[in-house]
Amino acid sequence: MHKLNIKNPTNNETNPTTLGIGSIFNMDTLVQQIINGLVLGSLYALVALGYTMVYGIINLINFAHGEVLMVGAMVCWSVMTFLAREFPQLSVGWAFTLGLLTACLVSVLLNVAIEKLAYRPLRNAPKLAPLITAIGVSTLLQTLAMIIFEPNYKSFVNPLPSDPLAFWGAVITPTQVMILITTVVLLLLLVVVIHATRLGRAMRATSENEQIAALMGVKPDRVISATFAIGAILASVAGVMWAANFGTVHHSMGFLPGLKAFTAAVLGGIGNLPGAVLGGLCLGLIESIGSGYLGPLSGGVLGSQYSDIFAFLVLIGILTLRPSGLLGERLAQRA
Amino acid sequence: MKIFKLHPWVLVSALVLLVLPLVLQPFGNAWVRIVDVALIYVLLALGLNIVVGFAGLLDLGYVAFFAIGAYLYALLASPQLLESWGWLQDHYPLGLHTPWWVVLPLSAILAGIFGVLLGAPTLKLRGDYLAIVTLGFGEIIRVFMNNLDQPFNITNGPKGIGGIDPIQIAGHPLSKKITWIGIEFNSVTLYYYLFLITVLLAVVICYRLQNSRIGRAWMAIREDEVAAQAMGLNTRNLKLLAFALGATFGGVAGAFFAAFQRFISPESFGLMESVMVVAMVVLGGAGHIPGVILGALLLSIVPEALRYVATPLQELSSGRIDASILRQLLIALTMVLAMLCRPQGLWPKNKSGGLR
Amino acid sequence: MNSHGTVLRVSGVNKRFGGLQALSDVSLTIKTGEIYGLIGPNGAGKTTFFNVITGLYPADGGQFELMDRSYEPRHIHKVVQSGIARTFQNIRLFKNMSVLENVMVGEHIQTHVGVWGALFKTKAFRDEESLIVQKARAFLAYVGLEQFGAEMASSLSYGDQRRLEIARALATQPQLLALDEPAAGMNATEKLQLQALIQKIRDSGQSVLLIEHDVRMVMGLCDRVSVLDEGHLICEGVPQEVQNDPRVIEAYLGHGETSQ
DSSP: OOOOOOOOOOGGGGOTTOOOGGGTTOHHHHHHHHHHHHHHHHHHHHHHHHHHHHHHHHOOOOTTHHHHHHHHHHHHHHHHHHHHHHOTTSOHHHHHHHHHHHHHHHHHHHHHHHIIIIIGGGTTSOTHHHHHHHHHHHHHHHHHHHHHHOSSOEEOOOSSOOOOEEETTEEEOHHHHHHHHHHHHHHHHHHHHHHHSHHHHHHHHHHHBHHHHHHTTOOHHHHHHHHHHHHHHHHHHHHHHHHHHHSEEOTTTTHHHHHHHHHHHHHHOTTOHHHHHHHHHHHHHHHHHHHHHHHHHTTTSSOGGGGHHHHHHHHHHHHHHOTTOSSOOOOOBOO | OTTOSOOHHHHHHHHHHHHHHHHHGGGOHHHHHHHHHHHHHHHHHHHHIIIIIISOOOOSOTHHHHHHHHHHHHHHTSSHHHHHOTTHHHHOTTOOOOOHHHHHHHHHHHHHHHHHHHHGGGTTSOHHHHHHHHHHHHHHHHHHHHHTTSSSOSSOGGGOEEOOOOOEETTEETTSOEEETTEEEOHHHHHHHHHHHHHHHHHHHHHHHHTSHHHHHHHHHHHOHHHHHTTTOOHHHHHHHHHHHHHHHHHHHHHHHHHHHSEEOGGGGSHHHHHHHHHHHHHHOTTOHHHHHHHHHHHHHHHHHHHHHHHHHHHHTTTOOOHHHHHHHHHHHHHHHHHHHOTTOSSOSSSSOSOO | OOSOSEEEEEEEEEEEETTEEEEEEEEEEEETTOEEEEEOSTTSSHHHHHHHHTTSSOOSEEEEEETTEEOOTTSHHHHHHHTEEEOOTTOOOOTTSBHHHHHHHHGGGGOOOOHHHHHHTOHHHHHHHHHHHHHHHHHHHHHTOGGGTTSBGGGSOHHHHHHHHHHHHHTTOOSEEEEESTTTTOOHHHHHHHHHHHHHHHHTTOEEEEEOSOHHHHHHHOSEEEEEETTEEEEEEOHHHHHHOHHHHHHHHHTTOOOO
């Protein structure tokens, strides 16, 4: 049997305070966990938005969405590595910016292509078929990344200084600040697009009732492609941020965050955009605080390495107790 | 059993199956080993077929039952537990060597229990959510296997469990070869016959389930769960039954795997394995037993055969493409292309059928 | 044949959807061996009522009695086990199973051999299986589909699919057969054939509940009829009475609705 070397990065690397039992209920630790949780949650929120928008419009779990995160990070890394080698006089900041823009572009093209080639033909197929295809696409992307980029962890050069700043008894790194700011900016842009542009109106209409929207002159195919494109931008930026925060890129770095982001989308209410953001932040907080306190609370039996399964437990819990999520579902009406 | 109408092709196939390993042996044990592992996959695919093919429940965490069966066997037939709990050594001075015919049923039963446990929360979920939740369960089991080395070392974490006993039949461990009437039966060949018998048994079980009231009830659920309820079917219990029975196949396959490989680690029980078995079922033709077997054989043997193509490829791509990557690629392409081009699978039941 | 006079008695059934009171205090009685029709303008609550008594929607209140025994329409399958079998307006057959298999599934609750029997092919299993097949063929013959046994259910014509659905429901051996707009989407010939089938079913002693839009068909077929309007039962009686009842006429004309 072939054993595959798939290691999944956990978020323990950014948890500088998996401290001892004595400081469980220390406020400083709690503040630290909250900061870490919000940062992690912002990343989840960005990816969750992509999931929720797609599900809200075509009732599909785009299983491959997590890989867009990975593609974004990998492309940015490649560009930065290339620039560092060919144009060493270029500052890291510029390399990073160029890398980020390239990553967005590539991700958008990739995601739109995937939708056209793999999902669109199955628009009317029985419901499990697109899901299986999505899993196939996800695996395909991971495998191709493994082939192109080799399966080892690569270090990602962060343009920002890593000296942490003191904040309310805890520390916050410039990268974490960048993540929070970027997330807020992107969310504002998204709100503007959704509520103040023609495209946004078309998206809202299509997600309510595709047939009627089409009767009003909206081209559903275009809207769906646009949805995938926007989701790709959000996820690839999240991917680059993720790489900057954790310092490494890896072909399977998108898998677990992708699943957790989906959980966040369900937690907030699938199809519900504010829900996705809320779900992302909540999940980030749950993971961060939970993994910090799980060890001491369970008397050392369960350590923070179990933090990955929090997301799944949250998913099962939400689907059992409140399946429509915290803020309610918004699903597309289908005839 | 109506399959045995003694058509000539039945006799020919039986003969082929009987001598296959002996024919392959001269080419190297590796080939027989490939067939052995393929048979384990066939067992897994048949089990998953009950859940996905018969009852229409997309289980993406099937590997969990495989892991449970394997780890149970490993714990009951290796030095692992004794090393962790020294006091056990007093009770088992000769080591823990539970015979396979005790562990196998236990593996099946334990896997079945977990089938019910992991299936229960999914009963009210719609198809795609069910898939994700089962995937989550598969991951949870893997994380536990990977981390149950503290505070008590049960699974030995990522290092895995080694020194697992081989299967012993009539006092002879299958890890040693036999010479009989001048023919050499290598260890891999002996395991082949054991696995073959098990697979044949599994096929019979699957056919009997399919052609029964329970089988029809599962298919009704697959076709239209509400309509099935409207016929008085207790779909909740029937779904749990499908999960449980499907899981038992996984447990048995896991036990065999542990005994065959004599070493297991959490790496063998990841999402990729679950996805692979799903791909086998879907590719072959979900719900159609011969199709599922075909899918399993294709996806487990073809990547191995491609290994011989892989070596030049490996050189071309400076060491990046090897057989396991080829397998992954093949699985991914299968899933995408199968759904786009032939969603009913390569060998579906009569005209329509397969994954609906 | 049973000796009870009433097969279904419901009283005080209420159902609310958010702000809308879909059913208000609906009470009706279906006698054994009769065809009972339920009509009303669009949105009157017929389907809601149907779904409530068959367990698809939970009721907000009311008493339900089948064969003088009270039942709780909470779980669809339990309602069927109590004795009400239903068909669906948009025909929900098991498409990828054969015609015969569809009916065989209908017999599920009247049979009981489980996994053990199936795995070991016990005598009980073999006997039951052949009985199931036999009975299924009989049901198919009853509705006139015996030659289609081995066909895929999806390959039948629309009218035949409806017959199959009815045969499947009859296979559960219900006390009450409940048909949800069985004539929907049918042409005139198919409707006549359906009518004949339903009459045949009634003549053999089976009680039938029927929701229909085709008022003419209902008046010609049913022994008794009741009319729902905006969640209220406004009239109950034999077709001639109901037809001429001013409240009924008002309900239909008032809503601008006269169905074909």
